[in-house]
Amino acid sequence: MNPKRILVTGGMGYIGSHTTVELQAVGYDVIIVDNLSNSNRDVLKGIKAISGVEPTFYQVDCNDQQAMREIYDRHRPDGVIHFAASKAVGESVEKPLLYYRNNILSLIVQLELMKEFGTKGIVFSSSCTVYGQPKKLPVTEEAPILPATSPYGNSKQINEEIIRDTIHSGVDFRAILLRYFNPIGAHPSAEIGELPLGVPQNLIPYLTQTAAGIRKELTVFGDDYNTPDGSCIRDYIHVVDLAKAHVVAIDRLLGAKATEPLEVFNIGTGRGASVLELIHTFEEATGVKVPHKIGPRREGDIEQVWADPTRANKVLGWSAQSTLQEALKSAWKWQQKITKPEN
Ligand code: NAD
Ligand code: WQD
Numbered sequence: 627m628n629p630k631r632i633l634v635t636g637g638m639g640y641i642g643s644h645t646t647v648e649l650q651a652v653g654y655d656v657i658i659v660d661n662l663s664n665s666n667r668d669v670l671k672g673i674k675a676i677s678g679v680e681p682t683f684y685q686v687d688c689n690d691q692q693a694m695r696e697i698y699d700r701h702r703p704d705g706v707i708h709f710a711a712s713k714a715v716g717e718s719v720e721k722p723l724l725y726y727r728n729n730i731l732s733l734i735v736q737l738e739l740m741k742e743f744g745t746k747g748i749v750f751s752s753s754c755t756v757y758g759q760p761k762k763l764p765v766t767e768e769a770p771i772l773p774a775t776s777p778y779g780n781s782k783q784i785n786e787e788i789i790r791d792t793i794h795s796g797v798d799f800r801a802i803l804l805r806y807f808n809p810i811g812a813h814p815s816a817e818i819g820e821l822p823l824g825v826p827q828n829l830i831p832y833l834t835q836t837a838a839g840i841r842k843e844l845t846v847f848g849d850d851y852n853t854p855d856g857s858c859i860r861d862y863i864h865v866v867d868l869a870k871a872h873v874v875a876i877d878r879l880l881g882a883k884a885t886e887p888l889e890v891f892n893i894g895t896g897r898g899a900s901v902l903e904l905i906h907t908f909e910e911a912t913g914v915k916v917p918h919k920i921g922p923r924r925e926g927d928i929e930q931v932w933a934d935p936t937r938a939n940k941v942l943g944w945s946a947q948s949t950l951q952e953a954l955k956s957a958w959k960w961q962q963k964i965t966k967p968e969n
Contacts, residue, residue: 629653629654629655630704631703632703632876633659633697633703633707634657634709635658635660637659637683638669638683639709640865641709643665643673644865646658646677647677648870650673657703658684659694660686662685663712667683667685669818672817673817675817676813676817689735694736703745704880705745705748705880706736708732708748708750711732712725713778714778715776715778718777719776719777725777725781726780729781733750734788736748737797740797740799741797741799745799746800746879747799749801751806752803754805754806754807754861754894754933755779755782757770757772758775763898764898764933764934765931766892767805767890771786789801800889801887802875803890803891804891805892805893806868807860807862807863807895807931808829808894810954811864811952811954811960812959813865813956813960814956819963831961833908833916836917837915837961838961838962840965844916845918846918846921847924848920848923851930852929856902857901859898859900859931860899860931861895861898861899863946866948867947891937891938891941892938893935894932894933896934896946898932907951908954908958910951
């Protein structure tokens with residue numbers, strides 16, 4: 627029987643590339659569309675080094691309706707995983723129109739073409755950012771969606787509403803929204819990982835670059851929060867665990883099991899860790915010191931959030947398997963790989 631075809635938009639990116647190798651591992655035929663605005667073509671080599679198969683790849687902008695129509699017509703995907711988006715929170719405040727155009731229009735194009743070509747399901751990359759600072763922790767999918775604090779976060783909320791309204795209009799496909807917490811680490815092979823493009827905004831790439839001596843010192847953005855050690859708390863999930871959640875979600879959408887037309891899942895470990903705890907865990911796990919200092923709070927940071935992943939555990943049969951130590955070790959192995967002079 628011909629393998630089912632999955633269109634992975636943004637598949638050359640951090641989470642998309644890790645999801646691609648997990649889809650290939652269970653026999654899906656992956657077609658990647660990526661405009662390489664935040665990745666590069668070398669990722670294909672990394673994917674092939676892991677899975678043995680170089681996926682079909684189109685360097686196309688997901689907003690290009692005509693180009694995307696040709697791809698849908700040629701490949702008739704059974705399912706879509708929509709990763710393609712701009713994701714830097716700070717940049718979104720400076721360039722809101724770029725974020726609304728890129729993140730919202732690219733989704734609308736996929737939904738319109740899914741209707742036209744009979745695609746059966748979409749998995750959408752959402753984010754725990756839609757919860758803002760939850761009043762109750764751990765946060766469940768029933769927690770209220772609070773007003774977004776950035777155009778990026780707002781684009782995710784708007785996209786969820788667009789999908790909800792589209793499904794409600796009676797289309798012939800189903801959708802799963804995965805609300806990611808904080809993905810970290812890299813594939814254990816170190817063949818793929820988070821590309822170091824520019825000064826890292828996120829904690830782990832900045833931490834590993836500091837450990838590698840690329841950055842002088844890591845600044846902890848505040849230690850005066852109402853948390854045990856004063857630094858912010860997040861739910862850090864190994865990117866491979868996150869990738870595997872997408873495989874389970876697409877299996878569910880394309881499988882025979884009748885499910886609700888729209889389902890939402892928190893994809894986190896269910897465990898919170900503070901910034902200072904992360905630094906100490908990294909140092910213990912790798913034996914490498916991370917020069918760091920306490921600095922002022924970063925504007926817009928929420929104090930603490932971590933997932934209640936019970937629904938994903940029970941309904942998807944998925945749970946995070948990796949420890950924080952394993953995730954941090956994989957991040958360090960990737961950093962060492964890309965820091966080598968020959969790379
Ligand atoms: P990433 O930037 O590594 O990957 C996104 C990919 O999409 C990149 O390869 C980029 O080139 C591509 N892309 C962007 N706009 C495009 C367009 N118009 N057409 C085609 N390709 C386009 O980011 P990531 O960390 O892998 O995130 C993937 C998705 O997960 C995003 O939707 C992001 O908002 C979401 N997300 C990420 C995190 C995180 O912490 N990394 C957390 C929650 C949600
Ligand atoms: C984690 C913690 C910082 C850097 C962001 C987006 C979110 C999602 C994931 C896309 C915070 C602290 C960080 C540093 C630090 N992205 N920190 N020093 O802010 O939880 O989430 O990325 O969907 O939408 O908001 O992740 O890694 O930036 O920060 O102390 O140099 O590390 O204050 O507490 P965040 P992060």
